[in-house]
Amino acid sequence: MQLTQTLLLTILAASGIVCHKHQKTKKFEVEYEWTYINFTWKSETDYQNAINTKTYIPENNAISGFKFYKDSFYFALPRICSGTPVTLAYFSTKNTTPKTGPLLIPFPDWKTNDVNNPSCDKLVNVQSLEIDANGVMWVLDATRQTPSKCPPKLVLYDLNNKGKTVHTYIFPDDVCLHNGGFLNDIVIDDSDGTFAYIPDTSFIDPGLVVYSKTKNRAWKLRDASMFPEMKAADFVVNGDLVNKLYPIDGIALSPKVSSGSRRVYYSSLTGVKLYSIGTELLKNEKVFSGDGWRRNVEYVGTKQAQGDGMVMDNVGVLYYGLLPLDAVEKWNTNEPLKKAEIVDQNYKTMIWPDSFCFDSSGNLYVLADAIHRLLLTNCAFNSSQNYVKYRILKYFTGTQSYLYRAK
Ligand SMILES: *[C@@H]1O[C@H](CO)[C@@H](O)[C@H](O)[C@H]1NC(C)=O
Ligand SMILES: *[C@@H]1O[C@H](CO)[C@@H](O)[C@H](O)[C@H]1NC(C)=O
Secondary structure (H helix, E strand, O other), rough: OHHHHHHHHHHHHOOOOOOOOOOOOOOOOOEEEEEOOOEEEOOOHHHHHHHHHHOOHHHOOOEEEEEEEEEEEEEOOOOOOOOOOOOOOEEEOOOOOOOEOOOEEEEEOHHOOOOOOOOOOOOOEEEEEEEEEOOEEEEOOOOOOOOOOOEEEEEEEEEOOOEEEEEEEEOOOOOOOOOOOEOOOEEEOOOOOOOEEEEEOOOOOOEEEEOOOOOOOOEEOHHHHHHHHHHHHEEEOOOOOHHHHHOEEEEEEOOOOOOOOOOOEEOOOOOOOEEEEEEHHHHHHHHOOOOOOHOOOOOEEEEEOOOHHHHHHHEEEEEEEEHHOOOEEEEOOOHHHOOEEEEEEEEOOOOOEEEEEEEEOOEEEEOOOOOOOHHHOOOOOOOOOOOOOEEEEEEEEOOOOOOOOOO
């Protein structure tokens, strides 16, 4: 039935009978791309100094996470290698032409991004961010795989009030290791108080962190479902063997519904099993002193490959990358997982689909960043080559992020 309908629509479209209100793309299309991540320097002298002192080594700068708000993309730039002067930045799509190599603007400013700034109010190493429905950006400055005197933190900036810092929370060592923590992604739940759910991809103490904004407290769940799966180890992405063992990594939150609880979905990067857990449980810190809660971890099913980031829209469709396949897959969570299907696959442009976001016009964006090249080689890969390494690709879904109620 569906096939016949599709066929009919294709014929009608080809004959020009069906007019689309929106120009819908059937596949992901490259919207922005970079060979090197570069910034709006204060002056030519500043830029030259940064180059000469190796404060800025162009090929070492990467983007790992992004979100869209109003007209701008906001980026997390992990400090995996040296020569990375900025760890949080944005650009406005309004004034951005051409779409190749747009310069990023440090957020909130250069000083806060300065590694030599002695204050721990600076941003040390940002991996991920989310922007809530009120325009408050939640920034995870909590990758501490190398020692830092500044503890891991969550910083909230109000984008509707000149990016003012509205809250800072320092994670205690028993929730996120001050030496070895790796808070990798974040989803926000503003039903019954405000909560954030955060995977800790730490090699030493992996787990799922819950942060209650109302209580200003965080707690952590540790479970075997959050470990790397040995059977899923050693996979190849674009010719490179990924042999590190990564635990829990991708996370998504189901949309707000009028009745019933929301669910958090997660998966290990070195893994193919998808799990979920109800938010009513996550919100109850006391439950985790015992072991009984583990019964509520649901094994959802097996994906066809390992993946990194994921996102859910506001009608319950989950999108996630399939790393060895250079692909993005979608699964309508109202149907069995085996009905999931690949949306697009491209071994040239979709190398390591890492992070996802929605705009408010029904578009889904994916960031393909080939981040494994930096991670696997400890920055020693031949990065001097002048090829495109980072891409933002766009796909029309007609939906919005899980943060917004469906109309
Ligand atoms: C970075 O941008 C500056 C302008 O802000 C430009 O002068 C410089 O050539 C760029 N460098 C790279 C490596 O793209
Ligand atoms: C790195 O790539 C550049 C540009 O393609 C090439 O000229 C150079 O020989 C390469 N270096 C190594 C060590 O492979």
